[in-house]
Amino acid sequence: GPEPNASNGHNWHVPLRIITSTGGDPSSTLLEQESGTVEVAESVWLKLNSQQSGFFRVKYDDALFEPLCAVVPTLSPLDRVGLIADAFALAAAGYSSTVQALKLLPSYSNEDRYIVWSSIRSGLSDILSTWYEFDPAV
Numbered sequence: 798g799p800e801p802n803a804s805n806g807h808n809w810h811v812p813l814r815i816i817t818s819t820g821g822d823p824s825s826t827l828l829e830q831e832s833g834t835v836e837v838a839e840s841v842w843l844k845l846n847s848q849q850s851g852f853f854r855v856k857y858d859d860a861l862f863e864p865l866c867a868v869v870p871t872l873s874p875l876d877r878v879g880l881i882a883d884a885f886a887l888a889a890a891g892y893s894s895t896v897q898a899l900k901l902l903p904s905y906s907n908e909d910r911y912i913v914w915s916s917i918r919s920g921l922s923d924i925l926s927t928w929y930e931f932d933p934a935v
Contacts, residue, residue: 814847816876818868823847842868849879856887862897869904878916881905885920895924 811828817840826835837843842864845855857865869877884898898920908914 811853812851813845814850815843815845816847816872817841817843818864844872844876844880846879846883848873848875854883854887854892855879856883856893862900866901866904869901870907874910874913877905877908877910877913881913881920882916885916885923889923 808829808831812825813828813835814823814825815835815837816823817837819838819840824837828835843861844865845857846853865880869880872880881898881901884893884901887893888895888898902917905913905917908917
């Protein structure tokens with residue numbers, strides 16, 4: 798078969814919706830190349846894949862992740878689900894650390910939506926099942 802990262806000559810068009818601390822409607826762009834740059838007005842925080850409009854995961858570096866943690870309660874339920882689901886999925890796949898996913902949890906302390914709690918439970922359950930057969934002293 799093809800190499801895991803080979804594009805096979807196909808370029809996927811990726812719809813990218815971005816919300817920022819400046820408010821207003823999400824900005825939308827279509828990424829049509831393998832890589833690209835999107836300019837965003839200066840902002841305290843930004844959330845990519847707003848309303849989970851694309852079928853992809855978003856990995857934030859620490860500089861983008863930390864400010865986003867502080868505003869989790871102000872995001873829409875769909876964005877809150879997307880953020881925590883992405884964090885746990887990326888950790889499970891080895892693209893991010895489990896610690897980063899767990900750092901998000903205090904931001905959900907006043908969460909009242911079942912679908913959000915379900916996503917949190919799923920991520921924590923996956924971690925627990927990974928360590929299920931290990932000695933508790935580990």
